Amino acid sequence: MAKSNYKISASTKSEAKSTAILEGAMKEFLAHGYAATSMDRVAKEAGVSKATVYSHFGDKENLFSAMIQNLVQDKFQMIMDLQQPELLEQDPKIVINNLASKILKNVQKNQDVQNLMRIIISESGRFPELAKAYVHNLAKPAINAIIQYFRSQSHLQIEDPEATARVMVGTLVYYVMLQEMLYGKDVLPLESDRVINTLSDLITRNHNSSQL
Template identity: 50%
Template sequence: MRTPLSAVPKSIVSDPKKLSAKTAAILDGAMQEFLAHGYTDTSMDRIAAAAGVSKATIYSHFQDKADLFTAIIQRLAEHKFSTFFDPRDAHALQGEPRLVLRQLTGKMYEQALQDTQFCEFMRLIIGESGRFPELAKPYIENIAKPFIQALSAYLESRHELRLKDPEATARTLMGTMIYFIMLQEMLHGREMLPMSPERMVDNLIDLIVPK
């Protein structure tokens, strides 16, 4: 029924170890600028300056601005894929449900707060998914899909939870956390509509794990 975890696609972009110094500098500079200012507000001049190369050099490594941008997003999806939640990190999804779920949600919230790039990345994915429809693919394949599949597999394995639909439950956990982070951190709901992450997590666990 479910797709096995081995179906998770391997690296899309080139192996970092095979990148030239210039290419790596361009990718790093572009990542920094795109995350800070978005797509259209990031000029090729800014990227060139941030990367320490000339603009023409960028065009000798990438076809155009859109090509460089999509390369960045794919690169970030891989990077965030492994830090936001790595399904290969299987031992994190073993053990007593209340403990596992608390550890998992805590990890999500912490990383969203500590790594400011995460919110900017989500902003970019959603904001530019109209202009770049193919942009969502690396996010879904490398982040959303592995997370949902690994979590639903865990929920399904814990028979004492007696969940009728583990995948739907996994999506509820992910949606609750992501929207909470969006509302509180990205849309400044922290001040206008206060709510502690502890209350959210406690309640979420109470909803999923029967008393």
């Protein structure tokens, strides 16, 4: 029992260090990219020695990979919020407005999400498996949630729910990329409400015209 406690204690201490290293790695990698991040800075940020970083994660590629996988799992919860039933029980025009607004605000206010997208794109050549993990665990569930909603609203007469979901997600992601990450705010200002309203108008237009 004492032996078991000792083991648990040791394992817990080690886990605490691992967590600290992952947090330091996240901060450094997301801020500077893979190549420009040094293991010295990660170690200093985590409050451990460089040798400890290597004993926990083997090498730089492994640490980067673990940190991204960890972050992708974290952000998965954000996507699942899109399927809250109470969010989906209003007029379709309002539901789509709310969905789009929720996606937009989550990405816009969450610097980690933007930096994750940035580094996934940057390193998709060097780490193709991480790009696939991102698509499989974040992009795909988000798109599928929207497809599922479109399918549930047959009176919207959406001919191709899969392609329409891509239109919606693509519009929103590109908007944030251009405005926030590429400084489009200054060069090409455009209020987010206009994009959201245009999206929901286009998608629900059959529904509206049958009402009027």
